[in-house]
Amino acid sequence: MLPQDLITEILLRLPVKSLLRFKCVSKQWLSLISDTHFRHHHRHASSGVILCRRTDIIHHVSLAGSNSDYQPFTSLCFIDDSAGVKILQSSHGLLLCCSNYKLGKARSYYICNPSTKKYSILPEPDYVSVSDNSSVYLVFNPTKSLHYRVACVRMCSSSFNSYQVEIYSSETRDWRSSGSPFAAPFDMVFDSGVLWNAAIHRISPTGASLCFDINQERLGAMPGLPSNEKWSRRRLRYFGESGGRLHLIEIYGCSTQFQVFEMDMDYSSWVPRYNVDIAPVVDTFPEMLRNCIVRNDFVLYAFSLLCLQEDEDDSLLLLHIPGQFVSYSLRNRTFKVLNSISTESNNAFQIGCFHAYQFMETLADADQYL
Template sequence: MEMKNQLHYLPDELIIQILLRLPVKSLVHFKCVCKSWFSIISDTYFTNSHFQLTAATHTHRALLISTVKPHVTRSIDLEASLDDDSAASVSLKPPYYSLPCNAIKGSCRGFILFLHGYRSFFLWNPSTGLHKKIPLSPYNLDHMYPNYYGFGYDQSTDDYLIVSMSSNLSSSYYEFFSLRANIWKQIDEGTHIHYSTCNMKGDYRTQGSLFNGAIHWFAHRLDLEKNVIFAFDLTERKLLDMNLPDEFGAKLHYGGLWVFQEFLSLSGGNYYNGTVEIWVMKEYKQHSSWTKTHVLPTDAIPYRYFCPLTSTKSGDIVGTDLLPGFVKYNDEGQLVWHHSYSILRDEYLVTMYIESLLSLPGDNVQA
């Protein structure tokens, strides 16, 4: 009996290493196994270590929400074969059902930012169900409709920031909400520069693209009368902009910002010749490093529309069409598969996220 008990004993260090490699869904259930496992899985160091390992070894998941039927929500593993829908996707229940069109405003470290009825924001971790309500800014007294939103993490202060910006020819409001301080703050630097939504046709997406500690958007700089990439540095709390590639946008009808492998990337589509261009900035903030890496054919896709979202571990490029559905190209630019979701025939929201056990600063986080 003594020998049997010894064989069943595992040191805590080994238990932690095993738990770190399990999916979030399993770990949430395993909190109920015993007090020691609950303590391990709830520990901040463990949740951060688990997220770092997951981000490095797993592909991002796609969240797909119908705007007509918000309870129809799917989390999709884009690494899996979408032909087996039961294995590739799971149904989720968002904390709020009334989601207006274009309500997803950002994604960071497993949390997704929604704008709820233009009255408040809320953050939701689809993996754990945790969510938190955030009030709108009190500074925009004229109630200008914000042009740009973003959500990101400042590692230097262990803080999450929600960014909301409005701008036109006469006035501008640039502000962010610190979850750790639980307060909205105005951004003073750069507010003399006015931006408007990009004048490129199609879906330029006011949802910011998070990369290298900054949130990026397409924008039209009014004083220079040209399109740029407009960014907010989360650590320095500063605004900056970068020029687009010289050959980008002249004959394109729609475009988007995304992160391709380890690079800030642009995509631009042409309806008439049925192609999408992929550009990457190989050295961040270096205009001369812009490189066109792919020209993808879209003739076989309905409406000839393809908006890249992410790349898989094998280098495939995955994005959305207009149906809704997902499209995958291999690294050589060849169409691999196209999968539509008939249950989501109407307008829909989509964003990428990483599964995580992380929580947010503050006391009013709920499950």
């Protein structure tokens, strides 16, 4: 008979699918795996990226190349919605989803754990509906709390170009207004915001930026973007969070070289973190040039920057080029081709036609706190 501490250490390293099966081994294992302390400390190493165009075709990619055949889930068909659903955001193993548009049907919002196939419908605020013009964000960090919050940025009906933030807490199970209404630049796109440090960050096509701190319930601004290039030549190719850092990548004109910028923790400036040159990738895959887009006097090579994943071992950039997924090491400036995905999935995963979300498995129950 193995000691209890050793059993716990072994189980903490197993994927969620295995743990759900092992609940049937004994009452002792059921109690252990269901324990809040165990769920809080479970961190399976199968973190990676989920690629999704339609929620009935989902593929999991490990940037490190490990466990490449392991798929935590392949669809969200367990969510009972006649209109179908789409993913809006991924946060530490939980997904924020909403129903697709369907004439005569109100849009529903869901919090789900695809690893356990459990989900709940997010309740509507009593005083205002979450409309199609609203932007919704999931705030969840199991290392700090197993409860989560949902932030909704909605346009005020009483004033044009005025917005209000509403916050839902899974702990209080209630919505409340957060902060005062605020004005935003005319071209601000709220559904492309990035969560970092419990704040929602947005950048408009003309370079204007703002952030809303959910904890302090106040509006702030980010420093100017790191280039003085004209907006006609600028291309914001990546804006996201990884490893507790906020990153931004712009590519100017016809170039295989670019920098990865990182926001200072005190919001003082964008700091260049990595220098990237994907010329070796273009040399290896000449279809990137054959499928390029020519605009005015410069070329856009055929590739997408899907995700930046940073941890203690390495910082990896996931690229999608025609027919291939490539993992590029920002620290070593090397790259490798990730294992091919199925033909059915590859037909759906065309350049610019799908979304990538960082994902790690969790035992957190999406329906436990609603």
